[in-house]
Amino acid sequence: MLGFIIQRFIQAVGVMAVMSVIVFFGVYAIGNPIDIVIPPDATQEIREEAIRRLGLDRPLYEQYFTFVSNLMQGDLGRSFVYNMPVLELIGGRLPATLELVMISVISATVLGISLGIFAGYYPDSWVSKTIMAVSVLGFSVPSFWVGLILILFFAVHLGWLPAGGRGETVMIWGVAWSFPTLNGLSHIALPAINLALFKLAMMIRLARAGTREIMLTDTIKFARAAGLSEATILRRHLLKLISIPIITVFGLELGSTLAFAVVTETIFSWPGVGKLIIDSISVLDRPVMVAYLILVAFLFVTINFVIDLIFALIDPRVRQGASA
């Protein structure tokens, strides 16, 4: 087991390294590196001065090392627009994104799996058929459109929930979170629903397909032949067996949800990292863009690593690196 962890960890570090090289070359070799540091409207003199000062006339590999060492120390440059260190900037907006994503993902998964298992267990009931039909919509409809409709209906028409912005915050561990407050929750509600919909649809379909497949296997038949109650079969066989495909997709979809938060944050004016990146792209605030890429790569690698660990915990075959 320890060997497995170490192996996966080394892989993760490796991927991070590759990502850093890609981002580096994407920015420094393709784009004009000086634009990272100097606003587009600087004079020629300042540009040349900066080039010399920042060592951009040095060989490329040397620049890469500087880049990486800066990264390690947490120096991601300064934003043109906000004129503050990017790390601070992102750090300030990260909790907002995190709480939105977490609430969406958790509710989508719990609800999705429950509905999906129900639909798979009773595939012919009209409830199941309705669930499946609605899930198709969750899949096809672009999320920004759903957000629009949500605002139109709940905020403008019914006036029940606010149309945007984040609610009151509460300080926990020195960070501002909004979900503990009622006002905060009312602000989270619509964007969270918007963000959760796609994942919900996917979880429902996955859980249903998995359930149908598993219930037809010999494992279940054998358990029934041994006289196990349906409740026990569901709890101890189905849930365990279905967790493997679900966790795989969960990991993939987590990254996807983080990405789609970009859209949701824009629609609902949610002050998170996603909105930051959209704004930065529009105004060409490159240090922020670079930092966002690195952050995303890091999150991805971390998520994959954690998922691998969870697999090892659940499936003994993975732990022991065994084949049948």
Next chain:
Amino acid sequence: MTGPVLSVQNLRTHFFTRAGVVKAVDDVSFDLARGEIMGLVGESGSGKTVTGFSLLGLVDPPGRIVEGSVKLNGTELIGLSHAALRSRRGREISMIFQDPLATLNPLLTIGQQMQMAINAHERLSQRAANARSAALLTKVGIPSAEARLRAYPHEFSGGMRQRVAIAIALLHRPAVLVADEPTTALDVSIQAQILLQMRELAAETGTAMIWISHDLAVVSSLATKLAVMYAGKIVEQGPTATLLRDPRHPYTAGLIASLPAMAKPGTPLTQIRGTMPSLLSLPAGCPFAPRCDRHTKACLASPQMTMAGGRGWRCFHPVGHSAGATP
């Protein structure tokens, strides 16, 4: 001595599919005495597996038992409530399947799966459950049983896995064990071991067994009586030795003749020509007639089971000594 531990009368299990009604089991009757081993032989599609499922009430929709009686220890199983049926499954009658890798949950230890099977019918402490499980594992021939309880299915070889399945099936000392092609997925050498083990177990525990297989050779070494199935019906049944030596139904004769052991070296292997008809479009009358060398116009009517001297056959033109001569 009390009556048969299992008595099946005129069992019919039909599948109501979009393409039509599939009469998978069509009028099957047999008795099973305590400790007796019966072989249920037939090609794929003959209905032998569905018969096994029907006995346990495990027929999935769109199939269902439409007629007949299955009496286990004197109690009628057909028509029982779900709960009543479930309380008997695993306790009075149990079943093992062909591929033990598919039967056992790869994510749970052997010990956990055995405990779940125990807890389905009894409340035992973990220690007592483990003790019983270990004892049974030893009985089916698995060494270091106690340690193995903590192992996962993939850590066992194929033969060992099947033994584990057998152990689980015998946890509650059922009166009947239905084994659906249990050795088909195993090596020939392991097959022989398992067969031996099963015979010893049957003798020791008094559990009656129904051994379902397409392999006549394998079954005949173990079973004391045989039932040959074709297209959903039992076409011949009786004591194994008698059937093999002196078959009545042409299909049985054909099966025996096509055994490689019966072949004369240098001559081509005998085969029964043709294939079994689709159960959706059975011919009128005897289903075997199209493949039979002895068929006449009489075979357009459905033959009934002729019983004589402890054996039966469903044929208008039986092979061998004519009916009446007691073997």
Next chain:
Amino acid sequence: MSSDPSRLSLFWAEYRENKIAVLALAVVVAMILLAVFAALISPQDPYDLAKLSLRDSRRPPGFVGTGGYTHLLGTDPQGRDLLSAILYGLRISIQIGLAAGFVSLTIGTTLGILAAYVGGRVETLIMRLVDLQLSFPAILLALVIVAMLGQGKAQLIGALVAAQYAYFARTAYGAAKAERGKDYIEAALATPLSARLVLWRHMLPNCTPPLIVVATVQIANSISLEATLSFLGLGLPVTEPSLGMLISNGFAYMMSGRYWISVYPGIALIILIVAINIVGDQIRDQFNPRLRK
């Protein structure tokens, strides 16, 4: 083999059984026709700035404008007839979806079949890259590319292709790999026929069914992704308003009750995407041997 007439008619006969799928197909065809003939049908040319009058802006559906005709779906902030704008926007969305889909199909299929055919290190390299790409969310990739290369039609299609070729590559690879092992391929390769011919005439046709399924899904995804990017202001330039941009234009007015500016383009978009998905679902079910009872 790939244009076997009786197979197609068999396929169509089965397809016809699902009424909803037939309806969806009709909708898709109708929308394509609308888009192709947009210039002829639409009451007003939304690009012709001369014809626009700000006095007509933000008018509700049914309003009779300065041009003299009824704006069936209302007007947008610039005074454009919404119906016309939607028709033109539809055309752009479909164009981009098809273009991105076609290029992704070509690139992805080539890579996938290549990887399956050549094997060895090339195979590992290509499929590793594909796997990495698949785990990367499409929208993020598109964002990154647009960020690096700027905005424009070509860049947008490039971004969409980069996000989607991996699906085609993986599908083609899977199908080709299954075919590769088959004996008839080995036999064909042993003949003097060039390898390229073998690939083209034998392996490719057998990979076609799953590729068709992926293609329909990906076209719908391209359209959706393009709309999302345009909505965020990162898609096509303002001179070519796609449906996404129309929706984003009207977003600010939703609060004040002038919902039609966003809602109608949105409905058009949804109908298009859902219809394509339904068709794709049906095709997929028909090709899936496991679902056949």
